[in-house]
Amino acid sequence: MVPLSYYLVLSAFLFACGVAGFLLKRNIITIFMSIELMLNGVNLSFVAFAAQWGNLSGQIFVFFVMVVAAAEAAVGLAIIIAVYRTRDTLNVDRVNLLKL
Amino acid sequence: MVHLILFLVFGAVCVAGAINLILQTHPIQSALSLIVVMASLAAEYLLLGAEFVAAVQVIVYAGAIMVLFVFVIMLLNAGTEEVTHGSKIAEFIGLPSLLLLGVLMVWAVTHHSTTSVAAGSLYGDPKTIGRLLFNQYLLPFEVTSILILIAIMGAVVLAGRPEMSNIQADTPRKDA
Amino acid sequence: MTAMLLAMASPVTDIGQRIPQYADYVRILPVLVLSIFGMLIMVLDPLIDEQIHSKVLGLIAFFGALASLAAVFYQSQYPGLAFWNMVRVDMFSTFFQVVILAIAVLTILTSFEYMDTQRIRAGEYYALILLGTAGMCLMSSAVELVLIFIALEISSIATYILAGFLRRDPRSSEASLKYFLLGSFATAFFLYGVALMFGATGSTSITEIATALSGSYVPSLAYIAVALMFVGLGFKLAAAPFHVWTPDVYEGAPAPVTGFMSTAPKAATFAVLLRVIFEAHVPGYFWLIWVAAVLSMTLGNLGALTQTSIKRMLAYSSIAHAGYMLVAFASAPAGGISAVMFYAASYAAMNVGAFAIISHLGGFGERFVSIEDYAGLARRAPFMAAMLTVFLLSLIGIPATGGFFAKFYVFSAALQANLVGLTILGVINSAIGAYYYLRVIVVMYMQEAKGDIPVTPLPIGVRAVLLITMLTTLYLGLVPGNVLTYTQSSAQNLVAPKSPGNGTIKVEIDFHLSQAKPKVELTAPASR
Numbered sequence: 001m002v003p004l005s006y007y008l009v010l011s012a013f014l015f016a017c018g019v020a021g022f023l024l025k026r027n028i029i030t031i032f033m034s035i036e037l038m039l040n041g042v043n044l045s046f047v048a049f050a051a052q053w054g055n056l057s058g059q060i061f062v063f064f065v066m067v068v069a070a071a072e073a074a075v076g077l078a079i080i081i082a083v084y085r086t087r088d089t090l091n092v093d094r095v096n097l098l099k100l
Numbered sequence: 101m102v103h104l105i106l107f108l109v110f111g112a113v114c115v116a117g118a119i120n121l122i123l124q125t126h127p128i129q130s131a132l133s134l135i136v137v138m139a140s141l142a143a144e145y146l147l148l149g150a151e152f153v154a155a156v157q158v159i160v161y162a163g164a165i166m167v168l169f170v171f172v173i174m175l176l177n178a179g180t181e182e183v184t185h186g187s188k189i190a191e192f193i194g195l196p197s198l199l200l201l202g203v204l205m206v207w208a209v210t211h212h213s214t215t216s217v218a219a220g221s222l223y224g225d226p227k228t229i230g231r232l233l234f235n236q237y238l239l240p241f242e243v244t245s246i247l248i249l250i251a252i253m254g255a256v257v258l259a260g261r262p263e264m265s266n267i268q269a270d271t272p273r274k275d276a
Numbered sequence: 277m278t279a280m281l282l283a284m285a286s287p288v289t290d291i292g293q294r295i296p297q298y299a300d301y302v303r304i305l306p307v308l309v310l311s312i313f314g315m316l317i318m319v320l321d322p323l324i325d326e327q328i329h330s331k332v333l334g335l336i337a338f339f340g341a342l343a344s345l346a347a348v349f350y351q352s353q354y355p356g357l358a359f360w361n362m363v364r365v366d367m368f369s370t371f372f373q374v375v376i377l378a379i380a381v382l383t384i385l386t387s388f389e390y391m392d393t394q395r396i397r398a399g400e401y402y403a404l405i406l407l408g409t410a411g412m413c414l415m416s417s418a419v420e421l422v423l424i425f426i427a428l429e430i431s432s433i434a435t436y437i438l439a440g441f442l443r444r445d446p447r448s449s450e451a452s453l454k455y456f457l458l459g460s461f462a463t464a465f466f467l468y469g470v471a472l473m474f475g476a477t478g479s480t481s482i483t484e485i486a487t488a489l490s491g492s493y494v495p496s497l498a499y500i501a502v503a504l505m506f507v508g509l510g511f512k513l514a515a516a517p518f519h520v521w522t523p524d525v526y527e528g529a530p531a532p533v534t535g536f537m538s539t540a541p542k543a544a545t546f547a548v549l550l551r552v553i554f555e556a557h558v559p560g561y562f563w564l565i566w567v568a569a570v571l572s573m574t575l576g577n578l579g580a581l582t583q584t585s586i587k588r589m590l591a592y593s594s595i596a597h598a599g600y601m602l603v604a605f606a607s608a609p610a611g612g613i614s615a616v617m618f619y620a621a622s623y624a625a626m627n628v629g630a631f632a633i634i635s636h637l638g639g640f641g642e643r644f645v646s647i648e649d650y651a652g653l654a655r656r657a658p659f660m661a662a663m664l665t666v667f668l669l670s671l672i673g674i675p676a677t678g679g680f681f682a683k684f685y686v687f688s689a690a691l692q693a694n695l696v697g698l699t700i701l702g703v704i705n706s707a708i709g710a711y712y713y714l715r716v717i718v719v720m721y722m723q724e725a726k727g728d729i730p731v732t733p734l735p736i737g738v739r740a741v742l743l744i745t746m747l748t749t750l751y752l753g754l755v756p757g758n759v760l761t762y763t764q765s766s767a768q769n770l771v772a773p774k775s776p777g778n779g780t781i782k783v784e785i786d787f788h789l790s791q792a793k794p795k796v797e798l799t800a801p802a803s804r
Contacts, residue, residue: 001216002104002216003215003216004215004217005210005212016201016202017122019194020122020198025181026181026183029131030181033121034122036134037121040161042468043157045468045471047145047153048148051217051222055478058471059224061474063233066156068425070165072460073165075251075258075433075436078257079452080176081175081259083452090178091182092457204500211496235360238359239359240426244426246311246314246430247429247433249318250433
């Protein structure tokens with residue numbers, strides 16, 4: 001028996017690592033990987049809560065999150081390639097034609 | 101007891117992978133640590149009884165998606181990360197609020213869920229999941245096809261080379 | 277074994293196995309029509325001759341969006357739940373679908389000319405607009421967080437791609453990148469919120485969440501869930517403090533796309549937020565919305581003051597308008613919901629109109645998008661200048677335009693809810709906003725043109741868009757009664773407690789027809 005909160009804390013930690021990576025990393029691809037890490041953290045929460053409630057819709061949700069992550073990865077990496085073609089860099093700070 | 105030990109082992113691997121993703125400076129090493137995280141998460145899913153999700157996690161996430169990442173890293177020949185100073189706002193407001201969020205989360209979930217789960221208490225095998233997907237979740241499942249169609253189109257439009265007829269003399273463009 | 281497992285997961289499977297009925301399909305008919313036309317375009321794309329390529333595909337997209345609009349009217353006769361309580365067709369969803377599809381039709385009309393001047397690949401462009409619109413239509417009728425999430429992603433991913441469509445322009449791919457990174461960051465927050473909401477209530481269905489949260493004990497997890505979901509949706513709404521991407525993305529994206537994505541996905545996201553907040557009765561949203569409303573109005577208006585590009589200025593103005601709409605959220609449910617709906621419709625009309633002019637005047641590569649380029653427009657193109665003036669006056673909120681009643685209803689809803697401070701801040705912000713809109717009008721009418729900026733005659737598509745949006749703006753400003761009655765009854769409908777399978781909702785069809793083809797007749801002077 002494992003307390004459910006252990007799973008949830010692990011999930012929160014993964015999510016927080018993802019956010020930290022998003023804020024700290026400078027390579028666009030690594031930033032994108034941090035977002036995937038956040039999604040993984042969320043998935044663990046879904047599966048844990050599904051076990052808590054005895055409701056399989058949590059596991060189904062994870063399945064849909066994975067599909068969306070795959071679609072996002074395809075589009076995101078295509079965008080990264082397009083940016084690399086025009087700017088020749090993968091550093092997010094050098095992609096600054098438009099001021100933020 | 102075995103359950104707890106397995107949880108702790110895979111949880112530790114997971115945490116190590118996540119931290120390593122942030123610490124590494126080369127994207128390929130970050131990608132590999134992400135794969136470690138994903139694989140150990142699949143083990144955690146198995147402990148929770150989510151058989152189908154665990155399999156899909158390995159096949160789709162660690163398999164397909166991460167291969168795509170590694171492929172793009174290789175394609176663009178991404179090197180070690182340059183050290184530049186990002187947005188100060190992100191670091192000075194983002195990180196403290198992240199810490200706050202983390203503390204809040206841990207407090208909330210430990211208050212909320214005082215129950216324990218036995219290994220495999222909710223059994224999510226492919227048959228059960230499949231039944232649900234094609235009954236109750238039929239509409240989201242079918243709508244996903246639109247999403248994938250859009251993703252395919254997006255990849256073709258954005259990553260494909262611009263057609264020659266489109267390139268005009270008055271807009272300079274660096275070739276990759 | 278299987279039977280036991282199915283019984284264990286009773287909340288999910290007790291609906292049983294059934295085959296979707298005719299009514300199920302009717303209740304997603306607009307989405308079906310849009311996806312069929314989207315796929316048709318993709319199939320025909322390689323088959324059509326290069327010369328007439330973009331025109332034919334544009335017409336197909338145009339008729340597809342119109343057919344989908346017709347499907348919404350047909351669908352509104354069949355209110356109720358469909359596909360195992362995944363979607364609900366009611367007056368609320370009908371209203372938002374009409375707004376979203378009208379925006380899609382107008383965007384496609386605007387794009388006819390734009391496709392030719394910018395030499396964009398038409399096939400993917402129109403297909404993406406139709407499929408993205410399908411996602412937005414689903415967002416407004418979905419009542420299950422799984423479907424809401426997927427529909428939200430369809431709409432977001434389609435707009436990420438559309439933002440990067442000007443392949444030759446580094447600004448465009450950069451806009452796409454920023455939009456994508458921050459957008460998927462926001463999606464992760466939304467998703468975490470959904471996960472925690474599932475944890476707090478044990479369900480992802482809006483109705484069941486409402487039941488679970490209606491008890492006296494509300495788990496603390498639900499509050500964090502609401503906050504995280506609001507972060508995610510706030511990004512999509514361009515509400516401060518999640519607005520940093522807006523000016524860059526709106527500036528870099530192609531002008532018709534900017535007009536599209538500043539209105540349609542926003543309207544759909546507002547529909548989702550309304551459903552989540554008022555139909556699911558989530559707790560603890562008030563201060564979140566209050567702070568976001570104040571920040572959005574203030575930062576949006578202050579940011580717009582110093583802009584030199586008209587697209588950037590309208591981007592900041594769209595942040596400010598999201599703030600005004602959030603003011604209505606903070607108010608009491610019935611009045612607030614109806615005010616948001618009215619605001620979404622009138623904002624769509626004026627903003628799509630304004631961006632139609634911007635995309636026409638931009639020229640190849642969108643070179644003429646600074647406010648200075650609009651100097652002396654009144655003399656060079658009186659019709660266009662007059663139209664832009666109407667839209668800008670409406671954005672200010674001058675009486676007799678849709679923008680006036682939109683703001684009026686928002687602030688009166690806020691006053692009814694005793695939000696005096698918020699109302700005062702909103703009115704002060706409207707006054708600040710008047711300055712930068714009027715500046716454009718002054719530049720158009722008072723200043724001499726600098727250099728020779730070509731003004732090509734308006735093509736029929738853009739002309740039609742301008743007439744329709746202008747008539748809608750005036751219609752909403754002169755006779756808002758019909759639309760308001762409709763939004764009010766759909767708002768009451770939304771907050772009323774639901775019994776599953778409730779299918780007795782009266783729908784007034786007359787209003788839709790009158791909005792699609794306003795009865796006001798106006799003869800407009802020819803351009804040039």
